């Protein structure tokens with residue numbers, strides 16, 4: 251058996267931040283002009299009806315909200331349009347943060363965006379938020395889930411909620427593909443070493459000279475146990491058949507046979 255070399259968690263995070271920064275202008279080339287036009291219309295939202303209903307149940311109006319790893323900010327700016335109070339988005343890519351500020355300006359909103367590794371969010375934000383929010387494709391970039399949830403725990407107010415809408419970890423067992431691609435179960439649900447890949451243009455599918463990125467498999471139990479250990483209680487976990495990424499069309503084509511995503515609602519103790 252050959253021994254594979256895998257980067258340390260810190261080295262993986264550094265490589266990933268570089269890889270995200272590199273793809274930011276490529277994503278903007280596909281999306282930003284349309285998003286700017288859309289957000290110039292008052293009240294524009296990219297959130298689906300289920301998400302809006304959950305935020306309504308949480309009484310988002312007037313509440314302080316932080317989105318962790320917010321990418322181009324389109325979801326946070328949409329939340330602001332639902333009446334949220336102070337909104338702060340954190341992302342490790344300065345170029346995506348810049349795009350978020352542009353969308354915020356187009357919408358005439360006052361969301362704040364902070365660039366930097368999520369593990370190093372400044373202490374000035376501690377205990378500031380009624381609601382934390384994470385959407386698809388964030389947990390997989392975290393080598394150490396407990397460290398990630400520790401940051402969330404310090405940002406949340408006691409009693410504050412944390413809504414996570416993510417792809418289901420079972421998806422990482424299957425190679426993504428177009429609708430007619432075969433569904434191949436290639437990877438262990440319990441894989442511990444990261445997946446190493448080049449290229450993050452999941453909007454345009456272009457290839458470019460890319461820094462290797464490292465993503466991690468976290469089982470549902472890993473996620474729940476890390477959240478509990480960091481100081482959150484589980485309010486609700488819904489496993490859903492909905493395909494919320496733009497990658498596993500081969501699985502979507504099979505119909506609602508397995509969970510493709512999940513919603514996890516936590517409450518800070």
Ligand SMILES: C[S@@+](CC[C@H](N)C(=O)[O-])C[C@H]1O[C@@H](n2cnc3c(N)ncnc32)[C@H](O)[C@@H]1O
Pocket residue numbers: 263266267270271319320321322340341342343346366367368369384385386387388391
């Ligand atoms: C797939 S996007 C998910 C965001 C959102 N769901 C979306 O669809 O736009 C992942 C985001 O996480 C950010 N990210 C990854 N690792 C990070 C880290 N260590 N600190 C802060 N942001 C990070 C990336 O810059 C990227 O914008």
